[in-house]
Amino acid sequence: MDQELNMRFMEVAMRHVQEGQSFLNxxxxxxxxxxxxxxxxxxxxxxxxxxxxxxxxxxxxx
Known part of the structure; x- marks a missing residue:
């Protein structure tokens, strides 16, 4: 996979980590x-x- 695309996916994922962590908590x-x-x-x-x-x-x- 393209490294730049991978980084963009990680940015999207990181924007939602807090929401996901709050849901689990x-x-x-x-x-x-x-x-x-x-x-x-x-x-x-x-x-x-x-x-x-x-x-x-x-x-x-x-």
């Missing part, structure tokens, strides 16, 4: 940033796959 699940790292990596993979799907769809519908 309200559910009684306390996690620190170290614990959240695997979830962030999974989110990055999801965003990458969604981007690729959109990219392929856009190419097909030109």
């Amino acid at each position: 309200n559910k009684g699940i306390e996690l620190d940033m170290h614990d959240l790292q695997p979830a962030l990596e999974m989110l990055m993979q999801v965003m990458s796959e969604a981007y690729e799907m959109g990219y392929e769809d856009a190419k097909e519908n030109k």
Whole structure:
């Protein structure tokens, strides 16, 4: 994956970390940033796959 795109995905993910952490805390699940790292990596993979799907769809519908 393009490093610049990866950084943009990380910026998006980081904008929502506090919201996600608050949601988990309200559910009684306390996690620190170290614990959240695997979830962030999974989110990055999801965003990458969604981007690729959109990219392929856009190419097909030109």
